[in-house]
Amino acid sequence: MMVRIGMVQMNVKYHCLKENMIHAEEMIKQAKEMGAELCVLPECMDIGWGTPFASQYASRIPGEVSDVLCEFAKKYRIWVASGLTERDGNAVYNSAILISEQGRIVSKHRKINIVTDVEKMYAVGDCLSLVDTPFGKIALSICADNLIESSCIGHSLGRMGVQLMLSPCSWAVAPENYGREYGDEWHETYRELSDSYNMAIVGVSNVGEVTFGDWKGYKAIGNSIAYDSDGTCLISLPYGEEAECVKIVDVSIRECQLRGTELAEHLYKRRV
Numbered sequence: 001m002m003v004r005i006g007m008v009q010m011n012v013k014y015h016c017l018k019e020n021m022i023h024a025e026e027m028i029k030q031a032k033e034m035g036a037e038l039c040v041l042p043e044c045m046d047i048g049w050g051t052p053f054a055s056q057y058a059s060r061i062p063g064e065v066s067d068v069l070c071e072f073a074k075k076y077r078i079w080v081a082s083g084l085t086e087r088d089g090n091a092v093y094n095s096a097i098l099i100s101e102q103g104r105i106v107s108k109h110r111k112i113n114i115v116t117d118v119e120k121m122y123a124v125g126d127c128l129s130l131v132d133t134p135f136g137k138i139a140l141s142i143c144a145d146n147l148i149e150s151s152c153i154g155h156s157l158g159r160m161g162v163q164l165m166l167s168p169c170s171w172a173v174a175p176e177n178y179g180r181e182y183g184d185e186w187h188e189t190y191r192e193l194s195d196s197y198n199m200a201i202v203g204v205s206n207v208g209e210v211t212f213g214d215w216k217g218y219k220a221i222g223n224s225i226a227y228d229s230d231g232t233c234l235i236s237l238p239y240g241e242e243a244e245c246v247k248i249v250d251v252s253i254r255e256c257q258l259r260g261t262e263l264a265e266h267l268y269k270r271r272v
Contacts, residue, residue, distance in 0.1 A: 001135070001136065001252070001253045002250050002251065002252055002253070003037055003038060003135040003136075003164070003250070003251050003253055004035050004036050004037050004038075004248055004249075004250050004251075005036060005037070005038050005039065005040065005202055005226070005248070005249050005250075005251055006028075006030075006031025006032070006034060006036030006038070006039035006040070006078075006246055006247075006248055007039075007040055007202065007204045007224050007226065007235070007237060007246065007247045007248075007249060008024075008027045008028065008031055008039050008040060008041045008042070008204060008246055009042070009204060009205065009206070009207060009222045009224050009237050009238075009243065009244060009245050009246070009247070010023060010024065010027050010041065010042060010045065010206055010207070010244055011023070011206065011207050011208040011242075011244045012042055012044070012045050012048050012049075012170075012206040012207075012208055012220070013048065013208065014047065014048035014051055014210075014211045014212050015047050015048065015051065015053065015057060015212075016047075017046055017047055017057065017065065020045060020046055020047070021046070021065070021068050021069075024041060024045060024069070024072070024082070025072050027039075027041075027246055028041075028072050028073075028076055028078065028080060029076055030246045031078065031246050031248070032076040032077070032078045034246065034248050035248060036078060036248055037078065037079065037135070038078065038079035038080070038081070038135060038166075039078060039079070039080055039081070039246075040081045040082075040166050040167075040168065040202050040204040041080065041081065041082035041083065041168060041204065042082075042083055042168050042169060042170055042204055042205055042206035043083035043094065043096070043142055043143050043168040043169050043170040043205070043206065044083050044084065044085050044094060044168075044170060045082055045083050045084070045168070045206065046059075046065050046083075046084050046085055047085050048210070048211070048212065049083075049094070049118075049143075049170035049172075049206075049210075049220075050115075050117075050118045050121065050170075050210065050212070050213040050214070050215050051121070051212045051213050052121060052212060052213050053212065054085050054092050054121045054122065055087070055092050055121075057085060058085040058086060058087035058092045059084075059085070059086070059087055060086065060087055060088065061084060061086045061088075061095060061097060061105070061108060062105055065084060066084060066097060066099075066105060069082055069084075069097070069099055070099050070103040070104065070105065071103060073099040073100065073101055073102075073103050074101070074102060074103030075103075077101045078101055079098070079099065079100055079101050079133070079135075080098070080099040081096060081097070081098045081099075081140060081166040081168065082096065082097060082099075082168060083095070083096045083142060083168030083169075083170075084096070084097060086110070091123040092121065092122055092123060093110040093111070093122055093123050093125065094110070094111040094114070094122045094142060095108060095109065095110050095111070095125075095142075096108070096109045096111075096140040096141075096142050096166075096167075096168045097109075097140075098131065098133075098138060098140055098166065100133075106131050106133070107129060107130075107131040107138065107139075107140055108140070109125065109128075109129070109139070109140035109141060109142060110123075110124075110125025110126070110127075111124075111125055111142040111143070111144070111145060112124055112125045112126075112145055112150070112153055113144040113145045113147060113149075113150040113153070114144075115143075115144050117213075117214035117215065118213065118214070118215075121213075128153065128156055128157060128160070130157065130160055130161065130162050135163075135164060135253060136163035136164055136253040136255075137160075137161050137162050137163045137164070138162070138163070138164045138165075138166060139157045139160070139162040139164075139165050139166075140165075140166055140167070140168075141153060141154065141157070141165055141166075141167045142167060142168055142169070143167065143168070143169040143170055143171070143203075143205075145167070146167055146186065146189050146190065146193075146201075146203065147185060147186075147189065148185060148188055148189050151189050151192065151193070154189060154193040154199075154201075155193065155196075157199075158193055158196060158197030158199055158256070159197075159263065161255075161256065161259070162197070162199055163198070163199060163200065163229070163253050163254065163255060163256075164199070164200045164201075164202075164251065164253060165193070165199055165200070165201045165202070166202055167201065167202065167203040167204070168204060169203050169204060169205040169206075169224070170205055170206050170220055171183075171186075171205040171220060171221060171222070171223060171224075172210055172215055172218040172219060172220045172221070173218060173219055173221055174217075174218055175217055175218070175219065178219050178221070178241075182221060182223055182239065183223050183225065183236065186203060186225060187225065187233065190203065190225060190227045190233075191227060191231050191233070193227075194227040194228065194229060194230070194231045194232075195230070195231030196267055197256045198229045198230065198254040198255065198256045198257075199229060199256070200226075200227060200228055200229040200251045200252065200253060200254075201226070201227045202224075202225075202226045202227075202249070202251065203224055203225055203226070204224040204237075205220060205221070205222050205223060205224050206220045206222070207220050207221060207222045207240065207241050207242065207243050207244050208220050208241055209241055219240075219241040220241065221239050221240055221241060221243070222237050222238055222239060222240065222243040222244075222245075223236060223237060223238070223239040223243075224236070224237040224247075225237070226249045226251060228251060228252055229251070229252050229253060229254040230252075230254075234249050234250075234251065235247060235249050
């Protein structure tokens with residue numbers, strides 16, 4: 001089975017919730033018009049990633065902000081995966097949701113691998129899950145959840161039978177590294193997980209400057225990537241703080257034939 005995915009590499013402006021949501025609708029509409037059945041937006045696309053004011057701007061899920069995204073999904077008849085800043089009691093989470101084309105939230109993930117210098121802004125997620133959809137078994141992860149040192153998260157999802165992983169991201173580089181080759185750390189993990197479990201993976205980053213917090217001055221550079229279910233990199237989107245775009249990628253959905261101990265033994269033999 002094939003699914004046509006819109007990779008929405010949008011410019012996310014810090015603390016500009018209304019402007020970001022208006023812009024998100026424009027890009028979701030564009031993805032739909034380009035033939036997407038499902039689209040992926042970046043990490044914390046509501047107010048920006050890593051802001052020390054996350055607690056001030058965070059909202060509940062479901063809640064006012066997620067409700068707007070649900071309206072967009074229903075209006076354009078498209079599935080939407082997006083990062084959001086979530087409040088739950090006194091805790092703030094870096095979260096992602098998956099919304100059906102009927103405008104219903106069917107899955108939520110809270111980021112587990114919280115990056116250095118923002119540990120005090122976000123609480124750590126405490127569970128993994130997948131959901132059955134018309135496109136197969138889908139799971140959400142967020143950005144650094146897929147770094148090589150936290151690849152146990154992706155491996156766990158692979159062992160659970162996930163066929164398509166959607167990952168809102170915010171890939172930022174220091175000013176002195178801007179323009180240099182980037183992305184090996186993501187390709188390494190995406191390739192390994194895809195090849196090991198026949199899991200397609202789509203990671204979508206924002207673009208623009210980080211204007212608040214300990215990462216202030218860094219550049220979010222897009223360079224979003226998609227891997228097919230056979231370990232092949234299908235596409236790498238443009239690089240740069242102004243590289244906003246919507247790109248469509250056709251991803252094949254397959255089922256890993258191995259399960260449980262048989263799968264564990266197969267993976268072990270590949271490593272020795």
